[in-house]
Amino acid sequence: xxxxxxxxxxxxxxxxxxxxxxxxxxxxxxxxxxxxxxxxxxxxxxxxxxxxxxxxxxxxxxxxxxxxxxxxxxxxxxxxxxxxxxxxxxxxxxxxxxxxxxxxxxxxxxxxxxxxxxxxxxxxxxxxxxxxxxxxxxxxxxxxxxxxxxxxxxxxxxxxxxxxxx
Numbered sequence: 001x002x003x004x005x006x007x008x009x010x011x012x013x014x015x016x017x018x019x020x021x022x023x024x025x026x027x028x029x030x031x032x033x034x035x036x037x038x039x040x041x042x043x044x045x046x047x048x049x050x051x052x053x054x055x056x057x058x059x060x061x062x063x064x065x066x067x068x069x070x071x072x073x074x075x076x077x078x079x080x081x082x083x084x085x086x087x088x089x090x091x092x093x094x095x096x097x098x099x100x101x102x103x104x105x106x107x108x109x110x111x112x113x114x115x116x117x118x119x120x121x122x123x124x125x126x127x128x129x130x131x132x133x134x135x136x137x138x139x140x141x142x143x144x145x146x147x148x149x150x151x152x153x154x155x156x157x158x159x160x161x162x163x164x165x166x
Contacts, residue, residue, distance in 0.1 A: 004066025
């Protein structure tokens with residue numbers, strides 16, 4: 001809670017309602033909120049509930065009360081943001097960066113060289129974590145393989161006296 005304001009100070013910034021009224025508004029026993037205020041330690045869950053109930057931003061409330069560092073409030077988790085964009089938006093952003101001349105190793109290095117670097121670092125060469133190097137091997141007829149056990153359409157047509165090819 002280094003650098004955070006006192007919880008009672010934060011609460012008075014959010015509302016001038018009484019402790020009893022605030023507790024009722026957020027569904028808390030008034031004594032619970034009063035005890036937390038006496039200790040200058042409103043629980044994070046209650047900070048969020050109070051902030052939402054009184055129109056304050058819950059993330060800002062967590063920063064003000066010392067539960068969250070300012071640096072996390074200023075940014076969005078990049079992977080969450082990436083997963084929420086469409087393929088068109090993602091492609092547009094890559095193209096925009098390329099046109100700006102933003103050089104990153106992954107955009108300017110030949111694919112074979114990147115694959116070689118990954119192989120040398122022990123990183124998987126494929127997205128599925130396998131060791132597929134892309135080589136297509138000859139089919140091994142001696143290796144047992146699963147077969148389709150469904151009836152043959154051609155055989156069924158011949159048995160019914162139909163032309164196998166229509």
